[in-house]
Amino acid sequence: MVERARRARGESGEIRVNGYSEKWLSKGFPWIYPKEVVAGTPAPGESVVVRGESGAVLGRAIADHGWLAARVFRSDGEEIDEDLLGGRLGRAAALRDLVVPAGTTGYRLVNGENDGLPGIRIDWWSHYAVVALDSPSLAGLLPALVEWLQVEREPRGIYLVWRPDPRDDRDFSTASQATGLIAGHAPAGDIAVLEGDTRVDVRLPDAPDVGLYCDMRAVRTWLADYWGGASVLNLFAFTGVFSVAAARGGATDVVSVDLSAAALERATHNFRVNNLDPDRYEFLAEDAFKVLDRYRRTGEGFDRVILDPPAFSRGPSGIWSGQKDWPRLAAAAARVTNAGGWVIAACNQGEISPREFRGLVAQGFERAGRSAQLLASLGQSPDFPASVTFPEGRYLKVDVYRL
Numbered sequence: 001m002v003e004r005a006r007r008a009r010g011e012s013g014e015i016r017v018n019g020y021s022e023k024w025l026s027k028g029f030p031w032i033y034p035k036e037v038v039a040g041t042p043a044p045g046e047s048v049v050v051r052g053e054s055g056a057v058l059g060r061a062i063a064d065h066g067w068l069a070a071r072v073f074r075s076d077g078e079e080i081d082e083d084l085l086g087g088r089l090g091r092a093a094a095l096r097d098l099v100v101p102a103g104t105t106g107y108r109l110v111n112g113e114n115d116g117l118p119g120i121r122i123d124w125w126s127h128y129a130v131v132a133l134d135s136p137s138l139a140g141l142l143p144a145l146v147e148w149l150q151v152e153r154e155p156r157g158i159y160l161v162w163r164p165d166p167r168d169d170r171d172f173s174t175a176s177q178a179t180g181l182i183a184g185h186a187p188a189g190d191i192a193v194l195e196g197d198t199r200v201d202v203r204l205p206d207a208p209d210v211g212l213y214c215d216m217r218a219v220r221t222w223l224a225d226y227w228g229g230a231s232v233l234n235l236f237a238f239t240g241v242f243s244v245a246a247a248r249g250g251a252t253d254v255v256s257v258d259l260s261a262a263a264l265e266r267a268t269h270n271f272r273v274n275n276l277d278p279d280r281y282e283f284l285a286e287d288a289f290k291v292l293d294r295y296r297r298t299g300e301g302f303d304r305v306i307l308d309p310p311a312f313s314r315g316p317s318g319i320w321s322g323q324k325d326w327p328r329l330a331a332a333a334a335r336v337t338n339a340g341g342w343v344i345a346a347c348n349q350g351e352i353s354p355r356e357f358r359g360l361v362a363q364g365f366e367r368a369g370r371s372a373q374l375l376a377s378l379g380q381s382p383d384f385p386a387s388v389t390f391p392e393g394r395y396l397k398v399d400v401y402r403l
């Protein structure tokens with residue numbers, strides 16, 4: 001009787017999960033959803049032993065009260081302590097020391113669930129670290145993370161940002177843990193980051209979107225040999241990192257399009273710091289669909305068209321939503337791509353599978369009456385590893401087509 005009551009309530013410091021969750025946890029999946037918890041009501045941030053309905057220990061987790069009930073850090077019931085965190089951080093760092101090219105100073109040092117550190121991402125920007133936590137429930141781990149960073153990587157400063165999942169509708173602005181600079185000192189302004197011999201100036205207070213997406217580095221590397229003599233249309237150009245790569249690679253014309261004039265200001269700056277004269281190139285602060293429509297009407301074509309839209313955006317031509325709008329975007333891009341020209345289509349929405357993405361783009365090409373060859377299916381750089389037990393880890397799909 002006592003045991004039954006205890007099971008229903010869950011012991012303090014533990015939660016019990018249903019059989020469905022148990023099956024996933026035993027495969028190494030690190031998330032527990034609220035509807036999977038059958039007993040136990042720990043406070044957010046509490047370290048809890050996870051048990052199955054039979055009472056068997058399934059792991060140790062940090063509890064949360066959001067769209068997730070808990071994040072599992074280990075498969076035994078032992079503590080989430082400095083030893084565990086240090087080991088995981090050390091293994092993550094060893095991978096980056098191996099795969100980040102020499103001379104590249106911006107990279108993902110820790111990639112959350114995929115490095116055994118659920119909800120925790122750490123980006124490295126030259127001499128600074130940005131820790132991005134998916135929830136304030138993880139703030140209790142900060143002292144250990146900061147100490148490890150200071151001892152092992154010696155950053156000049158460490159920033160903290162919240163990185164709420166789009167499915168998490170809580171307001172993190174009221175969290176007791178302050179964000180911004182949490183250790184060391186801030187740089188005087190933007191800081192220079194090198195990707196090989198290309199320089200990009202990033203803005204740490206804008207973290208996590210500092211102005212350079214390192215997950216796309218592998219794509220820039222793959223494309224590096226194919227810009228020479230090409231005319232390039234870079235849609236959703238942001239701070240112009242692809243545009244700079246194209247211009248440095250010998251593209252003759254590069255047009256960068258972004259709704260945000262402020263982003264394009266930074267793009268022109270990035271041209272300048274790479275000894276490229278921005279006046280020789282075009283920057284259009286406009287809606288991508290409007291620009292594509294205008295080029296279709298004027299009959300101007302391009303040899304390389306880059307499509308890297310956000311998962312969600314509201315622009316003058318309406319609300320962009322990936323699933324609905326990819327065929328329309330691919331069709332409009334195909335209509336302005338020269339014969340033999342390439343469309344580079346990038347999608348970072350984990351919920352769209354690689355196969356579905358290729359299907360959406362193919363629909364667009366068909367609508368435009370263009371046939372296409374798939375030259376490469378690329379993904380995130382290796383400093384963004386994906387755990388095989390965490391399907392959401394493989395979020396980035398970049399397909400290169402020749403029309």
Ligand SMILES: C[S@@+](CC[C@H](N)C(=O)[O-])C[C@H]1O[C@@H](n2cnc3c(N)ncnc32)[C@H](O)[C@@H]1O
Pocket residue numbers: 211212213216235236237238239240241242257258259260263286287288289308309310313314315316320
């Ligand atoms: C995912 S970022 C692109 C990243 C960029 N390709 C890079 O490699 O750094 C999305 C960008 O799309 C821009 N954007 C959103 N909606 C847009 C629209 N309708 N037309 C043009 N740009 C848009 C945003 O301002 C933002 O800079």
